[in-house]
Amino acid sequence: RETIPALASTALTEVARHCCELGEGNFAGGFDSGSLHVYGSDGVVINTYELNERIIGLANSDGTVVTATSTGGVRAFSHKPLWAYSIELGCEMISSHPNGVLVADSSNRLLLISSQGSLLASIECKLPESISCSSDGVCAAALEDGSIMILNSSLELLHESPAAADDVETVSCMAFRSDGVLVVARNSLGVVVDNRPENRIECWHPERGLLNSTEIFSRATDLLPTDDGLAAGCFDGTLLM
Numbered sequence: 001r002e003t004i005p006a007l008a009s010t011a012l013t014e015v016a017r018h019c020c021e022l023g024e025g026n027f028a029g030g031f032d033s034g035s036l037h038v039y040g041s042d043g044v045v046i047n048t049y050e051l052n053e054r055i056i057g058l059a060n061s062d063g064t065v066v067t068a069t070s071t072g073g074v075r076a077f078s079h080k081p082l083w084a085y086s087i088e089l090g091c092e093m094i095s096s097h098p099n100g101v102l103v104a105d106s107s108n109r110l111l112l113i114s115s116q117g118s119l120l121a122s123i124e125c126k127l128p129e130s131i132s133c134s135s136d137g138v139c140a141a142a143l144e145d146g147s148i149m150i151l152n153s154s155l156e157l158l159h160e161s162p163a164a165a166d167d168v169e170t171v172s173c174m175a176f177r178s179d180g181v182l183v184v185a186r187n188s189l190g191v192v193v194d195n196r197p198e199n200r201i202e203c204w205h206p207e208r209g210l211l212n213s214t215e216i217f218s219r220a221t222d223l224l225p226t227d228d229g230l231a232a233g234c235f236d237g238t239l240l241m
Helices: none
Strands: 016-021 027-031 035-039 045-050 055-061 064-069 073-077 081-085 091-097 100-105 109-114 119-124 128-133 139-143 148-151 157-161 169-176 182-188 199-205 209-215 220-226 229-234
Touching: 016 055, 027 055, 035 064, 055 091, 055 100, 064 091, 064 100, 073 091, 091 128, 100 128, 109 139, 128 169, 139 169, 139 182, 148 182, 157 199, 169 220, 182 220, 199 220
Parallel strands: none
Antiparallel strands: 016 027, 027 035, 035 045, 055 064, 064 073, 073 081, 091 100, 100 109, 109 119, 128 139, 139 148, 148 157, 169 182, 182 199, 199 209, 220 229
16 A cells, blocks of 8 residues: 655654644644754754643744643744743643634633734633634634534634533534634434434534534544535544545
8 A cells, every 4th residue: 555755754752742833844843841842844853942841732823833831821932932921720722813822721711812922802611622713713612511612803702502401412623614614523422312413513604603514424533624625534434525
């Protein structure tokens, strides 16, 4: 079976937990030890920063790598440290946003931080499991109870889709298409026997709300928007287009 050859490779001394693409083929890798490495397209380390705490996520903000850490908040680097935004209780996850980065902290808040390191907006958000942002600045949060929140660029609520009250629901993954539509993989445990699909993919428009829902026969574990729609990788090994 044919394989895709690697353009470059580099040896690591520990497991890279998080990575993000930067401009010109460069990329960044974050490690539990607190090391942040920026690599060139040839796999050679360009810069190294020691944050001295666990990195929980990386995001690209206009070519700047922004790190979220377990206790020290958010920091930005581009050849040198640029700015820091302190979050007292630490971060849980981070996502790139056209205006900067969207961060979920450990006190059940979503914070929109600008590309210069200032707070633009914040809201309470109980137990987010996943966050995502579109190129237009629309934000989405999937909550632990299976609910979905869609927010505008000021973190004001556009749509909220609660989980079914008579079943146990989860959101396994979600992503924005290039046209701004949010695609969500939702799963029910099938506690109630009815016509409700146990695994489905929903498409949400920021203004019109739910557009459609498609049943799939295994839980989606990853979603990749394409020019023609969506590629979904499923738990049973199926790849759907």
